[in-house]
Amino acid sequence: MAFVVVVTARSAARAWWTNVQRVLATLEAGRGVDAEQYEEQVLAEIREFTNALYQIPGRKAPADDASTSVVRPWADLMTRTSLHLIGSIHWQARSELQAGELEELRREGEAIHRVISYYLVQLTEEIGGGRVDDLALGPPVPDFL
Numbered sequence: 001m002a003f004v005v006v007v008t009a010r011s012a013a014r015a016w017w018t019n020v021q022r023v024l025a026t027l028e029a030g031r032g033v034d035a036e037q038y039e040e041q042v043l044a045e046i047r048e049f050t051n052a053l054y055q056i057p058g059r060k061a062p063a064d065d066a067s068t069s070v071v072r073p074w075a076d077l078m079t080r081t082s083l084h085l086i087g088s089i090h091w092q093a094r095s096e097l098q099a100g101e102l103e104e105l106r107r108e109g110e111a112i113h114r115v116i117s118y119y120l121v122q123l124t125e126e127i128g129g130g131r132v133d134d135l136a137l138g139p140p141v142p143d144f145l
Contacts (some may be wrong), residue, residue: 002056003127009122015032016045016078017113017120023085024106031047042082050075056123077112084108 019041026033053075085105125131 003124005052006120006123006127009016009049009056010124012045012049012052013078013113013116013120016042016049017109019045020081020085020109020113024102024109027088028102029097032092033035033089035086037070039086044073046078046082049078050052056145065139074112074116078116080104080127081108081112099131 017037022037023033088101088105
């Protein structure tokens with residue numbers, strides 16, 4: 001059960017980050033994004049992530065980084081970044097966004113995703129009793145992919 005919960009949190013965090021990257025690429029290309037649709041998607045992703053976090057047995061917090069000493073702020077950070085991106089979507093509809101603004105959003109989202117992923121991979125390894133690479137459910141990806 002714990003393994004499924006952690007995998008759900010990892011999947012939701014990955015879906016959130018993929019969605020952020022997709023929206024940023026769309027904005028970088030100068031195309032519009034439906035802010036309401038993005039907001040609906042991101043709220044569902046954050047809800048799934050938060051629900052999974054609260055089901056992690058003991059909700060162990062990483063001990064090596066004071067900024068991530070409790071897991072709840074991660075959902076808040078994801079929400080803040082998402083709201084920042086929604087504001088940028090609205091701004092893009094009225095005026096051209098600067099490349100620096102989009103790069104700042106990318107760095108912000110990547111940093112959040114990196115720390116969350118690191119923590120969840122550690123939990124996956126702890127629960128599974130081995131390295132995540134050793135827990136792969138399929139054959140290795142060919143070099144040409």
